[in-house]
Amino acid sequence: MNFEHTEERRMLADTLDRFVAQQYGFEVRNRIAASSRGFSPDMWGQFAELGVIGALFGEDDGGFGGAGFDIAVVFESLGRGLVLEPLLGSAVLAGSAIAHAGSNDQKAQLAGIIDGSVIATLAHDEPDTHYELARVQTTARRDGEGWVLDGAKAVVPHGEHANLFVISARTVGAVDDERGISLFLVPAGVAGLSVLGMPTMDGGRVAELRLDGVRLDAHALLGEEGGGYATLEHAVGRGVLALCAEAVGAMEAAKAATLDYLRTRKQFGVPIGSFQALQHRMADLLLEIEQARSAVINAAAALDAPRIARERALSAAKTSIGRIGTLVAEECIQLHGGIGMTWELPLAHYAKRLVMIDHQLGDEDHHLERYITLGRVAA
Amino acid sequence: MNFEHTEERRMLADTLDRFVAQQYGFEVRNRIAASSRGFSPDMWGQFAELGVIGALFGEDDGGFGGAGFDIAVVFESLGRGLVLEPLLGSAVLAGSAIAHAGSNDQKAQLAGIIDGSVIATLAHDEPDTHYELARVQTTARRDGEGWVLDGAKAVVPHGEHANLFVISARTVGAVDDERGISLFLVPAGVAGLSVLGMPTMDGGRVAELRLDGVRLDAHALLGEEGGGYATLEHAVGRGVLALCAEAVGAMEAAKAATLDYLRTRKQFGVPIGSFQALQHRMADLLLEIEQARSAVINAAAALDAPRIARERALSAAKTSIGRIGTLVAEECIQLHGGIGMTWELPLAHYAKRLVMIDHQLGDEDHHLERYITLGRVAA
Amino acid sequence: MRAFLENDVPARLKDKVANGKRLDKADTEQWHALLNGRGWLANHWPTEFGGPGWTAVEKFIFENECAVANTPRIVPFGVNMLGPVLIKYGSTAQQQYWLPRILDGSDWWCQGYSEPGAGSDLAAVRTTAVRGVDADGEHYIVNGQKTWTTLGQHANMIFCLVRTDREAKKQEGISFLLIDMTSPGIEIRPIITLEGEHEVNEVFFTDVRVPSANLVGEENRGWNCAKYLLTYERTNIAGVGLSVAALERLKRVAANTRRHGRPLADDPAFAARMARVEIDLENMKTTNLRMIAAVAGGGVPGAESSMLKIRGTEIRQEILSLTRRAMGVYARPFKQAALEADYDGPQVGPAFAHAASAQYFNNRKLSIFGGSNEIQKNIIAKMILGL
């Protein structure tokens, strides 16, 4: 068993870490977070040039990576730097969906995603889904050769500035049926698609989408009609892994900042890190973070395993990260005391990101339940 | 709002505490625990004389108490002394059932229970119930004027040495139907009733009962045919309160022993109570125990409230005590270190009792679920 | 009292609180004036100074009823903190001048206790006050910095711990001074908290002249005032009423959010989380009343309030955490403008989604400010457990 990454992955991680540390420092990051886009087109271009996007795709799709550990390495690095660029939405979620189910023509879009010129995103969650993957109320009905979509999509990553949407809609079946979900490739600006952007608690921007009679031609269908669930599961699974790895990166940064604070901050005349009660809590936190890291490794290793094993490992990771990420956030703020409550301290932003990751692609409770349900299927 | 007990209750508690401290010391208690009866007829008589049993019954039933706070005061004291006498089974469970549903003839038995000459018990749990109050597989069918009972009863308190059983049996309905449960008063030694006694992990003895065509006359029916559930809920509710109060008494004793140990035991040259990590854990434990005590007060105060409020307060108390009792047990052992693992230390026996209380009359999970379900009924 | 809360408190105020909207200075002034009109504002004060003469339990119930009714909170710095100190340690002149101004809202007080780097170690006072005399009389010249000054941006007065004897041991040599915030040499700077709000401040003092008449109690004995203030009748430190109100809101949210086609409130995992905290809160109500009763009967207010503070803040934080969880994906969008009462832009997500995460993050402060929960555990270990 070898827990060392390959030479290529280590080089990529080093490059990325260096770039983020030098170019994407806390002040820059916060400026980008508060900007009208919520990310930086300039930075985005540089990430593309560094090969960060390409590392998330397999060779068949024009990339040079795409394995679980590629995702893990990249996103851990992004998490360490609190990077806001649209890697999750464009490269992982939308990109994976297109790579998984796209026709050759549709896959041609991947080149643009990989070189950064196309920003894609996945519009799947809806106002009432509460993380249920199969609950899709947005409808798509046939209209001659083409389709008409109606409905609403919730909290779409960088939805205002995406050129290309992967949108899920129900073509048949009950509202929570896994069968009957279809995916569509929708260009930005299509008639009937309205986009309401807004900032987020953890930086960057998201958007609400309304679809009022959005007309699409036949080629817009991504994959088989009614067979979109497997593609969603594939793309969201990779997104889950990405978020988990991002969380581990953020946890490491939060831990390092807190340890540094405990070593230097004095109270009652001694470093507060000399207080045994705090030492024991940090030791617990260290253990939890190591377990979170193992959860990510398990998920990354299982990404090509048969469905049940893969999805259980992913849900195990996300539920672990949901619990541990929130714990790390709360404990690190608490151990910092008042200063941990302030906007000016990077730690506070790591903490916010860690808590908010639990609100993306299914929270701790959702994935624990899913882990149990999948286990019952397996038994 | 007044949290002081009445003069009478305080006097009873003082008398009982003194008696237990002087007569029911750790060595005596452990001898009784290991005895063939699992309790002491001699001690039992003395408890009766002290009025401890009578305090658990209302004046109408020949006692001089019977309110929630009477039960709480008595059982907290019993818990502090790890008393093994059959107060729960005889006075609270069986006694409450008879007082609740008995005919005048049947209630005549209460005098014997109160003076200690009759030892009663409730045989309700069955091998497959896992705490569900309404799940009764034991059957009672009419046989002329009388009844015939068949089935099995599980872990009946001091079942070998009871003179009188209150036995639940189903006369009609599905196996988990609240309606259709009937209660019967069954004297020990009746034909077809076999009793298999055994020791327990926490001292004292219990018994498995088998009923093979146990014939009872018409007068054996306690309360209305098929209407036993309300009586069971009444009796078990009082039992829950008793167990919760017992647990608080045991927690206080465990806490005191642990604090004493922390103050006197030295390691690395200083009292281990000077280690901040242990101080903070003891502070947490103190908070939990105070919350447990409040839960008992809430339950005692609600004992005469309308059903939903009463049963929710009881389930809230039992789920609190289940969680906190186990926590106190585990933490107190841990804080004692190796010595906490030894039979010779009273603390170990308090810890065992605290954990085992969660296995009587519904555990933490059972009562949390019940609290939620009752809340839904209320809403 | 319930009639007052129902009828006499403007719906506008209650709606703001219920909906997690920002309260401005005028809102608080209105609320204080309303209470003062009834004689209920300074409910901790003795009757001779304008208090209503309530028992501890009555005060507890009053504050809880207010919280449950979603009234604004009393800003405590004048009424609940400075007032009792003046009543105990102030001169008659100070009492006669300042106390009525607290009641009628002439002064908005803020607190100058914490200093940068001192954290929960309040005795680590480095702000200095040097006594002098000039043409205008005896005075102190104050230099230094205070921090975490809540709502200091609204205040015209600040009470401060200052060091008047640098040679003395840590807790000696501290004095308690009342300082006009409009004095030359005072600068106030906002501290933005992690969710983006401006609630606390830093206050800088550069050669600020304070008349020596503004010294409360004896010079170098200010620590007595400080300690007294910290332990004074903290019957509501657990914030039970606020937790009850927050739990009611959580239940409404969970009843109106759906998961697997049924209310989130019926989801087994979420229902269990809600039930656990509800039970803990039910227990806490009784624990709180018991401790009030014990204090009335001669207990240990300092250490008892430590117990209430720890568990009370944990419960409130858990409720706010569950409220955030209930929002699902809508916990992330956050528009500060939507916190204004007159916001009329688009609303997304379940009711209260606009404020759930902000309140969750903002209230991480509960376990930090006012003596961190770790400090409270130290106090419990020493005062109650004897370790």
Next chain:
Amino acid sequence: MRAFLENDVPARLKDKVANGKRLDKADTEQWHALLNGRGWLANHWPTEFGGPGWTAVEKFIFENECAVANTPRIVPFGVNMLGPVLIKYGSTAQQQYWLPRILDGSDWWCQGYSEPGAGSDLAAVRTTAVRGVDADGEHYIVNGQKTWTTLGQHANMIFCLVRTDREAKKQEGISFLLIDMTSPGIEIRPIITLEGEHEVNEVFFTDVRVPSANLVGEENRGWNCAKYLLTYERTNIAGVGLSVAALERLKRVAANTRRHGRPLADDPAFAARMARVEIDLENMKTTNLRMIAAVAGGGVPGAESSMLKIRGTEIRQEILSLTRRAMGVYARPFKQAALEADYDGPQVGPAFAHAASAQYFNNRKLSIFGGSNEIQKNIIAKMILGL
């Protein structure tokens, strides 16, 4: 290896372990002999002394496979504790005499480390050894007491930390002695643990004569041996295999116990508890392998093993706690006779009910013995966190 575990390990042994029955001395001797026959008993030893030459990962996998197959455990005192010390610090004569006797079972070793009142402070050694010479040669006279001596009732030999210089500082002046348990002046007394079992002992030494040839390493340098022994290749300190076996059993119990008419395994609350610990265990497997890899690559064995020990014992304790919970009312009845393999009296409750509570209580020791989890956290804070 799986074939060996499946075919060559007597079913009687595996059944005893699977069913929580008592193992006697002969059972362990049989298991050691079986392993020794394969050359797998001393799997931590270098090949020149009879080890199989496995990597750390191979050893880890072997021990886990054994645990999952419900084999008895290797009693570690000779093979895994004394053996490595002799190999590092022993004389050639000592190695040639004692090591083969460990392998072939001629000696059953026990450990004389802890002393009453010392707890996790192993350097607090008060048992003395005074050097002397008599007609029979150089020797030590040993006086004192050891405690928590696991399975000492079976042992004919004990290795001890003794104080040979009373003037020296705490961790100096300690020597490492091998003592024949049949020597005059040794008395062994059982300690009964809370669940009623006899597993640990006290050992009393009164003027016990020990030949000085039984000194391992240099006099007054025994602390080196002690430290080495404590950190030696603790690849399995997390007990992952034992937890996997215990979790399998828990799942069987939960599948066969019914609540609300369906398996307890499908009860939402119980299923969530099981899933949480299963996930924690899955993570732990990988954490364990990572730490082994890190150690092989030059990590910090002492502190890494502290991490594994804490979380590994917490996981095992949680699984055993859930097993107890699954028993419902049948957690209480407890008949010690039912722990014997040949017990043929009545069985009550679900399968394994006879042992569930006893194992739960007995294994509270996991977080206490071998350096309490609190001590492990101190080590982590110092060695890894740099606090």
